[in-house]
Amino acid sequence: MSAYKIEVENLNAWYDYKHILIDINMKIKERTVTAIMGPSGCGKTTFIRCLNRMHELVPKAKVSGKVIFNNLNIYDNNVDPTWIRRKIGMVFQKPNPFPMMSIYDNVAFGPKIHGIKKRSILDKIVKQSLEMAGLWEEVKDDLQKPASALSGGQQQRLCIARALALEPEVILMDEPTSHLDPISATKIEMLIRKLAENYTVVIVTHNMQQAARISDYVAFLYMGRLVEYGPTKEVFERPKNELTERYITGKIS
């Protein structure tokens, strides 16, 4: 097995006739944090949605190329997209817990739907996932309260716990802190570093400092093309591409 968790080969993506991602090649190492950066509208969200087959849910959306996950091309005909989405979890820009469910049910929901019925096992999964997401201490006495009663930052960590409950191998995050206050954002950043001990994390961020703080690798997208990709320190100190440099120095945003 290669040391890469995900290998993107010649990935192209469209919305109807609009060509959004163009010939993207990228290898993502296991148990690292990779930050995806680039100006608004360059295709960051589209890119990570191609990694767990969410892109194809948009009517008329198209993909070509390969995304190889554990030596398996997720776009092969015989691959079940729902299985891929269990293995490659996703956290969205805006916290989106299930509003009519308790904190407990939000986390237990994924495992339940996929066939785990035993209460004691579910209890364990809920506890572990909430602990991993750094939320357990805050909610352990309120597990039956509605998820909507939590603060925005807590809701986002709940969404992370919900994704972890399925024991994914990769976690995709789309600007997970952009709707949060600085303190909640810091908590999530620390959590992401901790997650990288066990998971492969790909995170979209607009925030350069955040990328510098938490990522091992940085990818810079510009108008649908991958213009720079490498270890975070190298990219920030010696960007190879002029566009990257202008972006990092704030000349384009």
Place this chain on the structure above:
Amino acid sequence: MNELYNKFRSLKDKIMHILVYLALIIALIPLFSILFEVFIRGISAINLDFFIKPTPAVGEIGGIANAIQGTLITIGLASVIGVPIGIITGIFLSEYSENKLSTIIRLFNELLNGMPSIVIGLFAYVLIATVVGFSVIAASFALALIMIPIVSITTEEALKLVPASIREAAIALGMSRWKTVIFVALRTTKKTIITGILQAIARIAGESAPILVTMGYWKWWFAGLDRPVANLALDIFLFAKSPFENWIVLAWGSALILIIIILSINIVARIIMKERY
């Protein structure tokens, strides 16, 4: 000049306000006088016999127990038929919004919704009563046809209001589209849907025309789904047009009970809407 104009405007404003309130009061007077009348007259009919005895023989003392039983059975069977069909139709309409079949179903829904209930009754009569005979089945079928558009339109609207972000959350957990609809979207919006169902039930509880056409009067207890049953709304008519004093009292009593039933359903619907879960 400007000041004068402003004064004129505020005066006009006040007059309009008064007129609106006046119109409201005028509209409410008949409603409250009906409720008051029914309450005062109906309450005098209410005693133990009223609740435990069936329709009396001509001129004798009796109650509306069989009519309550019959109404509940008819509404129950109508709901068993109408609610699932309504919900499934609503799901289809929201999930395949653009589909040609959806356009046709929507047309049918509007048609059914606007159709006088006696015409729906006639339809059920031709389709079922002419085969099975005057029966609960025929009546419930007619009432189900009244429920279906109400339930399916509420379900469709409710599902469309479920935020896309909630559906995406479920899909990102590896849930299929149908599991997402059933376990997440329906669940997220179940309050609205239940309220729609209760409103549909309240609506059919008071229907009399389709009952008359498909079942007619029945003065006895329930005797099978292929036979008629008694019905509160029809009892009111039966009792009211009789020449006997004690029967007319029964009519008021039945009217009161019917109003209480419909009112309670509406109140329950409101309580459900307010609750968080």
